[in-house]
Structure formats: structure tokens, C-alpha cells
Amino acid sequence: xxxxxxxxxxxxxxxxxxxxxxxxxxxxxxxxxxxxxxxxxxxxxxxxxxxxxxxxxxxxxxxxxxxxxxxxxxxxxxxxxxxxxxxxxxxxxxxxxxxxxxxxxxxxxxxxxxxxxxxxxxxxxxxxxxxxxxxxxxxxxxxxxxxxxxxxxxxxxxxxxxxxxxxxxxxxxxxxxxxxxxxxxxxxxxxxxxxxxxxxxxxxxxxxxxxxxxxxxxxxxxxxxxxxxxxxxxxxxxxxxxxxxxxxxxxxxxxxxxxxxxxxxxxxxxxxxxxxxxxxxx
Amino acid sequence: xxxxxxxxxxxxxxxxxxxxxxxxxxxxxxxxxxxxxxxxxxxxxxxxxxxxxxxxxxxxxxxxxxxxxxxxxxxxxxxxxxxxxxxxxxxxxxxxxxxxxxxxxxxxxxxxxxxxxxxxxxxxxxxxxxxxxxxxxxxxxxxxxxxxxxxxxxxxxxxxxxxxxxxxxxxxxxxxxxxxxxxxxxxxxxxxxxxxxxxxxxxxxxxxxxxxxxxxxxxxxxxxxxxxxxxxxxxxxxxxxxxxxxxxxxxxxxxxxxxxxxxxxxxxxxxxxxxxxxxxxxxxxxxxxxxxxx
Numbered sequence: 001x002x003x004x005x006x007x008x009x010x011x012x013x014x015x016x017x018x019x020x021x022x023x024x025x026x027x028x029x030x031x032x033x034x035x036x037x038x039x040x041x042x043x044x045x046x047x048x049x050x051x052x053x054x055x056x057x058x059x060x061x062x063x064x065x066x067x068x069x070x071x072x073x074x075x076x077x078x079x080x081x082x083x084x085x086x087x088x089x090x091x092x093x094x095x096x097x098x099x100x101x102x103x104x105x106x107x108x109x110x111x112x113x114x115x116x117x118x119x120x121x122x123x124x125x126x127x128x129x130x131x132x133x134x135x136x137x138x139x140x141x142x143x144x145x146x147x148x149x150x151x152x153x154x155x156x157x158x159x160x161x162x163x164x165x166x167x168x169x170x171x172x173x174x175x176x177x178x179x180x181x182x183x184x185x186x187x188x189x190x191x192x193x194x195x196x197x198x199x200x201x202x203x204x205x206x207x208x209x210x211x212x213x214x215x216x217x218x219x220x221x222x223x224x225x226x227x228x229x230x231x232x233x234x235x236x237x238x239x240x241x242x243x244x245x246x247x248x249x250x251x252x253x254x255x256x257x258x259x260x261x262x263x264x265x266x267x268x269x270x271x272x273x274x275x276x277x278x279x280x281x282x
Numbered sequence: 283x284x285x286x287x288x289x290x291x292x293x294x295x296x297x298x299x300x301x302x303x304x305x306x307x308x309x310x311x312x313x314x315x316x317x318x319x320x321x322x323x324x325x326x327x328x329x330x331x332x333x334x335x336x337x338x339x340x341x342x343x344x345x346x347x348x349x350x351x352x353x354x355x356x357x358x359x360x361x362x363x364x365x366x367x368x369x370x371x372x373x374x375x376x377x378x379x380x381x382x383x384x385x386x387x388x389x390x391x392x393x394x395x396x397x398x399x400x401x402x403x404x405x406x407x408x409x410x411x412x413x414x415x416x417x418x419x420x421x422x423x424x425x426x427x428x429x430x431x432x433x434x435x436x437x438x439x440x441x442x443x444x445x446x447x448x449x450x451x452x453x454x455x456x457x458x459x460x461x462x463x464x465x466x467x468x469x470x471x472x473x474x475x476x477x478x479x480x481x482x483x484x485x486x487x488x489x490x491x492x493x494x495x496x497x498x499x500x501x502x503x504x505x506x507x508x509x510x511x512x513x514x515x516x517x518x519x520x521x522x523x524x525x526x527x528x529x530x531x532x533x534x535x536x537x538x539x540x541x542x543x544x545x546x547x548x549x550x551x552x553x554x555x556x557x558x559x560x561x562x563x564x565x566x567x568x569x570x571x572x573x574x575x576x
Contacts, residue, residue, distance in 0.1 A: 003475055003481075005481065008381070008481060009381070009382070012378045012381050012382060013382075013385075015374070015378050016375065016378050016379065016389045016392075016393075019371070019374075019375055019378075019393070020389070020392045020393065023393065023396060023449070023452065024392075025411070026404075026407035026408055026410075026411050026449070027399075027407065029407075029410070029411055029418055030407050030410065033410065041416055042415075042416065043416075044416065045416055045417070045418060045421040046410075046416050046417065046418055048418075094302075095302040095303040095306070096303065098299040098300070098302065098303070099299065099300050099303040099304075101299055102295075102296040102297075102299035102300045103296075103300075104286060105286055105289055105290055106289055106290055106292065106295065106296035106299075107289050108293070108296045108297070111296070114300050114304060117304060117307055117308070117312070118303060118304070118307060120307070120311065120312065121307050121311050122563050123556065123559045123560045123563045124311045124312075124315050124556065124559070125510045125559065127510045127511075127513055127532045127535070127536075127555070128318075128510070128532070128535070128552050128555040128556050128559060129311075129314045129315050129318050129552055129556075130535055130536055130539055130540055130548075130552070131318070131321075131539040131540065131545060131548055131549065131552070132313075132314035132315070132317035132318045132321070132549070132552075133310060133314040134540070135314070135317070136309065136310065136313060136314055136317075137310075151306060151310070152306065152309075152310035154306055155303055155306040155307045155310065155311060156303075160303065168286075172286055172287055172288055175286060175288055176288055179288070184290075185290040185292060185295060186295075188290075210397070210398050213400065214399075214400035214401065214402075214403075214514075216400070216401065216402050216513070216514035216517070217513050217514065217517075217536075220517075221540065232400055232402045232403075232514070235400075235402050235403060235406055235518060236402060236514075236517065236518045239406055239409070239518065248410065248416070251406065251410075252410065255403050255406055255407060258400065258403055259398070259399050259400070259403055262398035262399070262400075263395045263398045263399065265398065266394060266395050266397065266398040267391060267394075267395060270390070270391060270394065273394070274394075274457055277397075277454070277457060278457065278458065278461055
């Protein structure tokens with residue numbers, strides 16, 4: 001700080017605390033709502049203080065029947081979300097680090113073309129090619145399968161660019177030394193490049209896990225079998241009950257549990273998270 | 283494009299290393315995009331037995347279709363509103379945290395987590411907060427004489443999704459603005475302080491101009507986010523209604539194609555969206571220099 005201005009510092013704190021209160025408001029209300037019973041939430045405005053049904057609601061959502069017809073139980077959907085997020089994270093990192101290795105450490109015909117093909121994926125988000133992508137996955141017989149849920153999401157230009165940029169900063173002497181000692185390309189990759197990339201891989205893990213965990217449109221398109229539903233689809237199903245009332249206390253308990261893993265990841269891995277976010281640019 | 287000065291000489295290996303990425307990209311990205319372009323020029327008969335080439339018919343229809351033009355304008359309003367709201371708040375929080383030396387980290391932790399909340403969950407949370415029977419906000423707004431019901435009032439439904447979408451994006455903008463502010467040279471700030479300019483003046487005359495690359499980068503990223511990543515917010519809350527008031531371009535592609543099975547028109551809409559993303563990506567990579575560069 002350049003100069004000491006106690007009043008301005010006080011205002012700064014006041015502004016940030018007020019900002020946090022507003023930003024946290026919807027989550028606070030969700031947590032409160034998940035501790036009340038359905039009668040309280042149906043009749044009047046949501047209370048601002050916790051109720052006495054915390055254990056009841058959370059044990060119902062974790063163990064009991066699902067909150068809407070035709071949904072698998074909550075822990076099953078949570079497991080699906082976890083598998084999907086982990087497979088996408090590992091898959092994206094694996095194929096991206098290999099592509100970046102090829103592009104930086106080899107000279108071969110069509111290298112430029114390969115780079116541009118990877119780049120183009122940035123311009124084609126799922127949202128703009130819903131129907132044809134659905135059709136291809138259907139033609140390949142990948143609807144309602146783990147392969148269909150994860151493989152089409154694994155291509156990643158941003159992760160490839162991140163690794164490419166990092167590899168360019170690795171000193172050339174590393175490669176020369178490795179070659180003098182008789183190491184082949186894959187030995188160099190495993191023993192030198194991979195250990196050096198640890199921090200980047202960690203940062204990407206945080207970002208990509210969140211990316212996989214929050215996927216919504218894609219699982220909705222390619223799965224009709226409730227056995228593959230993820231938490232995000234469960235959320236939608238729980239609030240679109242056709243007849244009867246929305247079980248808000250269970251919806252909110254479900255929402256709180258669905259938010260928890262990625263939020264904890266961001267808070268406890270904050271350094272890696274910020275690094276991953278600011279270095280992948282997107 | 284550069285490589286290392288020394289490289290490995292294997293012929294086949296680089297292709298093997300690239301194969302998985304290229305295979306997925308070609309099969310699940312480029313091929314479907316090509317299919318979308320192709321079927322945007324075709325009409326399929328109702329039974330899907332034959333297709334005929336119809337040229338630019340679908341495009342011509344779209345560009346005079348009031349529903350499509352409305353969705354286009356609506357998406358523009360949505361994108362600008364979300365971008366402006368989340369960038370202004372992100373900048374304000376970043377400027378505040380940048381002033382603090384010791385407690386800054388704590389506030390950063392308190393402000394970054396909404397990034398990790400799924401769009402669909404963000405939508406449901408705000409939907410509940412604004413729910414007309416039990417929600418907290420309608421109760422408060424009633425005191426000010428505002429009758430809130432986003433199930434009936436299109437403008438209110440739009441405000442709801444703007445708030446939910448902006449809320450999620452504040453932390454992203456905050457982190458980038460904070461990184462930008464923290465790399466403003468301290469010597470400039472000190473020189474200005476010695477010349478007698480206060481913190482507010484320094485912010486507007488030194489920090490803000492130096493942040494312009496960050497601001498431009500974030501503008502592009504936020505427009506991109508609002509257009510394409512907010513689908514779950516709309517789908518879980520307003521479902522495009524009431525009376526199409528929250529049907530964005532992406533949501534319309536989904537409605538017309540996946541739900542309405544109008545492949546030709548949906549494909550033409552996809553192609554137009556691809557053009558928009560291409561322009562945004564091109565601008566991002568061509569004109570946006572490395573973020574913090576003085």
C-alpha cells in the first residue's frame with residue numbers, strides 16, 4: 001500500500017464483507033432451506049434461521065428413495081458424477097500432454113495442420129453442434145454408455161496449449177543431455193518431462209475436474225437410461241415434477257451436496273486452482 | 283510455429299502420440315460440424331427417407347423469422363448485461379482486495395468459490411431465492427411495491443437468469459482483474475502518490491488504463507460464456523419461457539433441433555452460431571495480447 005488511510009481501509013473491508021454476504025446469500029438460503037420440513041417451505045417465506053430437520057433431510061436424500069419419480073438414488077448419481085469427472089480429467093490430461101509432446105519435440109510433415117485441427121475445437125462447443133454430434137454418437141452405438149458420456153468431451157485445445165507453452169520453456173540442454181545419455185523419446189518423456197510438468201498437471205486437474213463435474217447438456221443428450229444420470233441431471237429432474245409439490249428441502253439438500261466437492265477443491269487447492277485458471281486462459 | 287532446436291528423429295512416433303486427440307477431434311468435432319453445414323442446405327422429408335438440396339432457404343427463412351431475430355437481440359442483451367454486471371463487480375472486488383496486504387488472501391478465498399458451482403445448481407439456487415411463493419427476494423421486493431413472478435413476467439425471468447449467470451462469473455473476472463492489478467508497477471503508484479493524487483484518482487488514471495488488455499480479454503471470454511455456457515441455467519429454471527422471453531440462440535437450437543426435430547433450421551442456426559464463435563475466438567487470439575503486458 002502506498003499510503004495509510006484508515007478510513008478508506010475501513011470502507012474497503014466493509015465493501016468486501018457486504019460483497020461476500022451478497023455473493024453467499026443464495027448458498028446460505030439453500031443451506032437453511034435444507035434444514036426445514038416441507039410444510040415450512042410450502043406455506044410462507046423461507047426462514048432465515050436453521051430448522052430442526054437437518055439430519056432427517058440429508059439422510060433421506062443420501063439413503064432414501066429419490067426425490068422425484070424415475071430417478072436413481074442420490075449416491076448412485078453422485079458416483080456417476082465422480083466417475084465422469086475423473087475420467088474426463090485423466091483423459092484430457094493424457095491426450096493433451098501427448099499431443100503437446102509430439103508438437104514441440106518432433107518435426108514431421110503436417111505438424112502445422114495437426115496444430116490447427118486441435119485449435120479448431122475451441123470454435124466448436126457442444127452447444128452449437130447438438131444434433132449432428134448426437135447423431136454420430138447414436139450411429140456409433142455409444143448412447144447410454146460411459147464411452148459416449150466421456151470420450152467426446154476429452155479433446156482439449158486449452159490443455160494442449162498449456163503443455164505446449166510449458167514445454168517451450170524447458171531448457172534445450174535437458175533434451176541434449178538425455179540424448180547424450182542414450183535416452184529415447186519416451187524415456188525422456190517419462191523421466192524428465194512428466195516430473196517437470198507436475199505443477200501444471202495439478203493445476204489442470206482442479207480446473208478439469210470442475211469442468212467434468214458440472215457437465216449438463218452432454219449427459220442429457222446421450223443418456224436416457226436413469227442408471228447413467230449424474231447429479232446435475234438429477235437437479236433438473238427434482239425441480240420439474242409434473243404433479244404435486246417440489247420437495248424444496250430435498251432439492252436444496254441435494255444442491256448443497258452437489259456443490260460441495262468442487263467448492264472444497266477450489267478452497268483447499270486455491271493456489272493450483274488460480275494457476276490453472278489464469279494459465280489455460282479459458 | 284516454433285519447435286525445439288534439437289528434436290527427436292522418429293518418423294512414426296509423433297503421429298501415434300497425436301492420434302487419440304486428432305481422432306476424437308475429427309470424429310466428434312469436425313465431422314459433426316461438417317454435417318451441420320451440409321444439412322443446413324438440405325430439407326428432409328417428414329419420414330427422414332430422402333433429402334433434397336434447398337440452397338440458402340433455411341438461412342433466408344431464419345433471417346426474416348421474427349422469433350429468430352428476437353432471440354438474437356435477446357441473446358445480445360443477455361450477453362451484454364451479464365458481462366457488464368459480472369465484470370463491474372469483479373473489478374470492484376479486485377480493486378478492494380488489491381488495497382489490502384495481509385487480509386487479501388482471506389477475501390480472495392471468500393470470493394472465488396462460486397466459480398465451482400455448476401450452472402444448473404446456480405440457476406436452481408437463484409430460482410428458489412426468487413420463487414414467488416416462498417422465496418426471500420419477492421418478499422423483500424413486495425415492500426418496494428414490486429410484484430415478482432418470473433413464471434408470468436418475461437422481463438423478470440430475464441433478470442433472474444442474468445443474475446444467476448453473472449453471479450457465477452464474478453469470481454473468474456475478480457481473479458483476472460486482481461492478477462492484473464497486482465502486476466501494475468508499484469513505482470508508478472508511488473510516483474503518482476508523491477505528485478498528490480489520491481487512491482481513487484490513481485485507480486482511474488493509472489490502474490484502469492493499464493488493465494485495458496485484461497478488460498478486453500475478459501469481455502470476449504464473458505460474451506462467449508454467456509452465449510454458450512448458460513444453457514443449464516435456462517433449461518433448469520425458465521425453460522426458455524415465459525412466452526420465449528428467455529430463449530437464447532443456443533436454447534433455440536436445442537428446442538428446434540432436439541425437441542422439435544426441425545433439422546434443417548436447427549443446423550442453419552448451428553452454423554450461424556459457429557460463425558459467431560469463430561469471430562470471438564479469432565478476435566481473442568489475434569487482438570488480445572498476453573493479458574498483462576505494459
